[in-house]
Amino acid sequence: MPPCARLPGLLIASLLFATTAAAEVTLPAPPDQQWQPLFQQVQRAHLFKDQKTFADAVPKLDADALLAEWGQAQAQPGYTLPAFAATHFTVPTESAAYVPPAGETLRAHIEGLWPVLTRTTDTVDPRGSLLPLPKPYVVPGGRFREVYYWDSYFTLLGLASSGRWQQVRDMVDNFAWQLDQYGHIPNGNRSYYLSRSQPPFFSLMVDLLAMHEGDDAYRRYLTQLRTEHAFWMRGAEGLAPGAASERVVRMNDGSVLNRYWDARAVPRTESWTDDLATAATVPDRAPSQVYRDLRAGAESGWDFSSRWLVHPAELGSIHTTEIVPVDLNSLLFHLETTIARASRAAGERSVARDFARQAERRKQAINALLWDERQGWYADRDLERGTPRPALTAAALFPLWLQVASPVQARRTAEAVQAQLVRAGGLLTTTENTGQQWDAPNGWAPLQWVAVDGLQRYQQDALARQIGVRFLRTVQTVYDREGKLVEKYVVDGSAGGGGGGEYPLQDGFGWSNGVALALLDRLCDEGKRCESAGDVGE
Template sequence: MKTLRHPHPSPLLALSLSILLASAGTAFAQGTWSHEDASTARALTPDEAYPELFQSVQQQWLFDDQKQFVDAVPRRDPAAIRADYLTRHQQPGFDLRQFVADNFVPPASAETQPTRPGVSLREHIGNLWPALTRQHAEVPAYSSELPLPHPYVVPGGRFRELYYWDSYFTMLGLVESGEKQLARQMVDNFAHLIDTYGHIPNGTRSYYLSRSQPPFFSFMVELVAQAEGDDAYRRYLPQLQKEYAYWMEGSQTLKPGEAARYVVRLADGSLLNRYWDDRDTPRQESYMQDRETAEQAHGRPASEVYRDLRAGAASGWDYSSRWLEDGKTMATIRTTAIVPIDLNSLLHHLESTIALACKKSTMPSCTEAYGARAERRRQAIERHLWNDAGYYADFDWKKKRLSAQITAATLYPMFVSVASPERAGLTARTVEANLVKPGGLNTTQTDNGQQWDSPNGWAPLQWIAVSGLRRYGQDALAQTIGQNFLAQVQALFDKEHKLVEKYSVEGENLGGGGGEYKLQDGFGWTNGVTLKLLSLYPQEKAAP
C-alpha cells in the first residue's frame, strides 16, 4: 500500500477548528448543532477533524460501506479523539475497531421493511412516507449531518440524509399522496440551504458541501406554485437567483475556450455549464474506491482524477459511460471536460423560471435579462448539443467534439420544452429505436457494470421521458415507457413486497445492479415516480 498524503480542503472550504469553535462554541457546549448555528460556521468534515484516524479506518476497510464511518457521530470532541488516537495507535495491542466503537456512535440505517402480502403498491408507498420522514433541526455537535429547520423525506437505506435531485421526484409523489405541506417544507429546507451555504449541496452532510447536484430547485418552486399560486415565485425569487449565481460564478471574465468551476465558454462565445466539485481529494464516503481508481490512471495526476470522480458524483449519474473516455474504465473518467445536455437543459429552466418570477414581481428589467439568458442558452444547446443523427448529446469542450452516445439524457430538452418540434420528433424516434426496453427506458446502450448504464432503468429518467414526450404530443411512446416501468416495479413488488432505487429494464433480473454499493430499498424517488405513473396509467399491471 502506498503512503497516503493527508487530504486538504480547497481554499474555498478551508476553515480552522479554532474559528469554528469560536463561532459555534455555545452549540458545542450544549452538545447540539442547530440550523441557526449553521449560518455562522460549518461542521468539520471527518478528514479535517481526525485525518489520521479517518485514513486508517478507510484504508483498512473497517466497514464494508465506506459511508458508514463518515456518518458515525463522535462521542466527544474530535480534537480529543484525534489526540488519543495519535498517542495510542502504535502501541502494542491497539485495536482500531474497538477504538472506533468506543469513540463513535454508528449511524442508523433508513432501510425500510417489506410490506405484508396483500397490501397494494399504492398503499405501501403511502405507508412509506412516515417511515422515511426525518426532522433534525438540531444534530449532535460533531456530526457530519447538516441540520434543517423543517421535516423532510430521505431516499432510504444508506441514504439517510436529504439529497438534492432525488427530492424533486419524491415531492411529486408527496403531492400525489396529498402531502402538500411536507413537500412545501422540503422546498423551504432547500431555500434554507441556499441562504446558509450559497448553494444546495449534494446532500446534507458536511462532506457534500463542496458540490451540488442536478439543479431541480426551479422545478420544486414550480410544483409549489401549482398548489399555491404566483406568491411562490415571488417568495423564492431570492433563492432562485442565488442558486443561479452559484452555477454561473466566474462566467463574467471567461474568455473563449476557458472554464471556471461550473462554467465553460466555448470557442464561439457560447456560455454553457459542466459539473464540478471544489475539492480534488478522494470522496470521503468512497475513499478507497477513489484511491484505487487514481492508482490505475497511469500518467494522470491523482488530484485530476479525484476532481472528475467528484464531479461525476455531482452529476447524479455516478457513474456512467458518459464520463469515461473509453466508455468502460473508471480510470479514464473526465467529467469536467463534458458539457452535459441534461445540466444545461435544467439551467435553461432555472433562467426561464427566474424570468417568470421577476415578471410576477413586476421587475421588467430582471424579466428581460433572465429571458435573454434563457434564449442564449437555448440557441447554444441547439447549436452545440444536437447530433445530426437525430438526438441531443453531450459535448466534449476540451476535444471540441460531440458525443455519439445515445442516452436517456437526450430527453431533457423535451422535458424543459427547449427542443424544436422537429428535433423533438427525431429524438423520440431515436429513443424508441434504441433505449425502450420491456422494463422501461434504458439509461444508456453500454453494459459495463456501472450503475448509470445498461441494463438499469432509474425512476427519475422514466419521469423525465414520460413528461417530456407528453409535452410534444408523443403520448403513445410515453405510455409505453411508463407502463413498461410500472410493470417492472409491480413485478418486483409482487415478488419481494418492496421498492428499490433502480431496476433492470431487460433480462430476468428485476432489481438493478452495478455501482459501488448494494441495491438499496426505500426508495424515495421510485415511490414518487410510481405514484405519478399510476395516476397516468392506473390499469396497467401486466408482467414485463
C-alpha cells in the first residue's frame, strides 16, 4: 500500500483544498525583496541600532520609484546613504515609557496597560511591511509593534482575567481572518513574517473563548481550525517513511509528526546582518540551510535556544529542521482533538471520528518516539541520529498541559523538572547557560503557565504552586523596583529582567502581563481577589 493510501480521505481532501487555496493568494513581498539592493545596503551599513527598525520603516514612494530615485541620487554630489534613508522613509520610533501611578498594585498596573498596548490597523500604508487586521489587537510592547501569534494566547489569558471578552473575541477573529486570508497564521502581521507561522495556539484560543461563549465558539471557527491543520500537514500525502516535506515528517515506523520550517532560505528580514554573520561562522554548511534553520527556530518561538543547536555554545550549529519538537506535536494533538470536538458540535460526526483517530495516532507516536524512558521525561527527537535529544527543557511539560502523558509519565516528568529546572524565581527554560535568551538563567512567562496548569492537570499541585508563586514573586520584585513588567526574567534567584539573545530586554509586556494575572487568579485563595504577589500564600 503506498503511503498516501494510509491517509484518511477527508485529510487528503482538506490538504488539497488548502494547497489550492494557498496557491491563489498573492502574498505581499517583504522589504528585502521589494527594495533590493537598497535594503541590503542600509542593513549592512547598520544605520539603525536594531535591524528590525528598517524592516518596519515605510518608504514614501512605491518600490520601483524608490529604487529609481536612489539610483539617480547616488550620482549626485553630496549623496549619503543615511541622508537618503532619512528623506525617503518614515522610520518607527519607540513610544514613551509608560509610568504607572504611584502605589498602583500589580493587577491595577496590568489592567491599566491594556489600552496602552492596544492597536487598530484596519488600514495600513501598502508600501510598508505592516499587514492590516480588521479588529483591534494587543501588541507585546517595545520593539514588538505588531501582534504575534503564540504570544497572543497568553495575552488573552490576561484579557479574560480582566473581563475583556470583547477584546478576546476581536483577537481570535483577527487570527481567523488571517487563516482565511493567507491559509495560515503568520509569525506576526508583517509581510516579512508571512513565510512562517509560530506554535499553533489557535485551538487553545478557541477553547478559551468557548469558556465564555460555549459551543458556539467551536462551530464558528471550525473552518479555520481545519485550515490551520491543513497548513501544518501540507506535504504529508505520498511521503515515504523516513522522509520529510515542509513541516511534516513521516517517521520510520510510518507515523506522522511535525517539525518547524520556513518557506524562505535567506537571512531574516528583521535580522539580516546577524544571520549573515552566523552563516559565516560555519563555512562547511550551505548558508541557505543555516538561514532556513534560523528561520525555523524563529517559527518555534524559542529563538534561540540550545534546543536547536548541535553545539550549545555555537548558534551556527543550529539544526531546527532536523528536530521533531515535543511541544509542537502536543499542540497539534490539541488541534486535532479540538477539530473533533468542534465537528461534533457542528453535527459533522464522520469528520469528528476522523480527527479523533488522527489525534490518537499522534498521541501514540509522541509517547513512543518523544518519551525518553531511560531518563524519565519528554524530549525532542533528533532525526539525524534517530534518538531523543538528551537535555531536559521546559518543553517537556507540554504533554502534561495538553494531556498527552499517562499518570506515570507525568509523575516522572514532574520529578525531573523539580530536580533540574526549578529555581528560586520560577522555572528555568533549559539547564544550559549559552547566552541565548531561551536558555538558563532565563524564565519565560508562557512556560510558567504551561508548567503550572499542566502539573495541576496531573495532581502535581505542590510543584505547580511552587513554580507559580516563585515566578509571581519575581515579577512583583521587578515591578516594585522598576515600575514595569518585562519580556523575560532571570529566575536563578537574582530576580531581575532576563538577558541574552539578539536585542535588549523589552518592556511591556503582553504575555508577562497575561500570565501574571492568570497566576494571581489561579493561586489566590478561593473567594479572594489577589492584587499582588504578596496576597498569594505559599
